[in-house]
Amino acid sequence: MVVLAACTGTTAPDASPTTTAGATPTPSASESLLTDQIGGHTAVGRLADAFPADLVPVPEGAEVLVSSAAPAADGAVEISLNLRTEQDTGGLLEAVRAPLVAAGFTESAPAVPEAGLAAQAAFARSDGAELLVVGILDRDGTRTMTLGGTVRTTAP
Numbered sequence: 001m002v003v004l005a006a007c008t009g010t011t012a013p014d015a016s017p018t019t020t021a022g023a024t025p026t027p028s029a030s031e032s033l034l035t036d037q038i039g040g041h042t043a044v045g046r047l048a049d050a051f052p053a054d055l056v057p058v059p060e061g062a063e064v065l066v067s068s069a070a071p072a073a074d075g076a077v078e079i080s081l082n083l084r085t086e087q088d089t090g091g092l093l094e095a096v097r098a099p100l101v102a103a104g105f106t107e108s109a110p111a112v113p114e115a116g117l118a119a120q121a122a123f124a125r126s127d128g129a130e131l132l133v134v135g136i137l138d139r140d141g142t143r144t145m146t147l148g149g150t151v152r153t154t155a156p
Contacts, residue, residue: 082147117137
């Protein structure tokens with residue numbers, strides 16, 4: 001007779017208890033953390049279909065890694081943009097800042113700067129109902145920028 005003590009949580013009188021504490025599953029070589037399934041509002045290597053490129057244009061020479069634009073409440077759009085460029089940090093931040101400020105956003109520095117980032121900024125409009133946060137990482141002469149938040153596609 002075979003008793004599966006580890007599965008039932010009980011042991012047979014003559015069996016030694018089996019423990020699995022500390023055991024960590026190891027993924028097999030066929031498992032992947034990546035998926036071919038991309039959300040309906042997400043695009044890899046390009047801007048998502050409803051991405052407001054007039055409000056947040058891709059800086060010249062930048063490579064879009066991934067972007068998204070998902071409808072939110074009150075006609076707003078939740079957006080994210082990740083890109084890579086060799087443009088300098090100041091120029092990259094200015095390429096994002098200029099169209100946002102022209103559209104009525106105000107810029108503020110983060111209350112607590114995140115360690116390791118070359119630049120950070122937040123842009124708000126509509127009494128904070130629209131908010132974008134930007135972070136730029138500088139590694140080995142290449143900048144990676146992440147931008148995310150909620151905007152309306154039409155000015156208030």
